[in-house]
Amino acid sequence: MSGDQDHRELYNFFFQDEFSPLFPQKPAAGSAGADAYGHHSPAAPPTTTFLSITDLLRSSMVDYAAVDKAFGLSSSSSSQVPVAAATVGSELMLDVNSLSTGNPPVTPNSSNCSSSTEAAGDEDALRRCKEEQLKQEEEVQRPEEAVADHKVGDMSKEENDKPKKKGEKRAREPRVAFVTKSEIDHLEDGYRWRKYGQKAVKNSPYPRSYYRCTSQKCPVKKRVERCYQNPMIVITTYEGKHTHHCPITLRGSTHLFPPPPAMSASFCHNLMMQQAVQRLNSSAGDNKFGQRGNFIDPNVFLQNLPPSLQQLQFQDYGLLQDVVSSMVNERQLP
């Protein structure tokens, strides 16, 4: 397989279905264990599957406008990519490795990716589900707020949680919505969390759980809930930046997770990039992701992302580059 072919598969995966008409090449359906929607055969080992755009949309977990904005497709899109939507985009990156190798992404969590029709429920339910999601998406899509929050990301919890003045809205950390298919509610992400609350969700039989990072003075929180319409779908919303290194190795990996430099919006980038790099490194044959033997040049990796995704990376480019670089360097160690 040529490098160009690899690139095309990666490229196409991001923009299949709704997005494919916007980009020149059509995906080759059903390559190596994954169907045209990035779904894997039932025989595939249990995994948590990061949804394709199609799944996201069909599951009403993401609104089109948000995704359009995230990919810079909207004519009204500004230079600022909404954090949440951008992460929705990069979230799909986790499937890059499954696409590039034809194998499903492996995570500690158990779930099969089933057919794309499973999310199709009654339309009213879908609509309500979408409305709920839109509320969340709206919260995350206040660019000026997100930018402002980035600037105060290292604030202490006390400073952060309390309004500066009476009557002034409490500033929120940028939120990152993270949609996964999993039987497990609390996905292992390398950080330690303490549950501090649980609330019943309106119109849903599934409660929403609230977690806080257990590290001292770390302001990061996350909410975990299931889509009532599709219980297999877990919505994890992260808020804030970690102010410390990742304390836990992932999936029994023998090498430590790279220290998150300035830990921006999402350590999920670390997770995803780690898996992507691992997959790419372990895949047979050459590719165009700057892989030289057992080495991936992060610059080349990024350059080979589709332009709109490169744009997404800009927000965290420094982070991403560092992460990839760290991971690659560690992998090179004997």
Place this chain on the structure above:
DNA sequence: CGCGTTTGACCGGCGC
């Protein structure tokens, strides 16, 4: 005993 979870109470924002 320390750490994490559970769960009811509380608070603030928001819509009517």
Place this chain on the structure above:
DNA sequence: GCGCCGGTCAAACGCG
């Protein structure tokens, strides 16, 4: 003003 709802607190509890 009132009620609803999301989010948080904190005491009680469980577990290793």
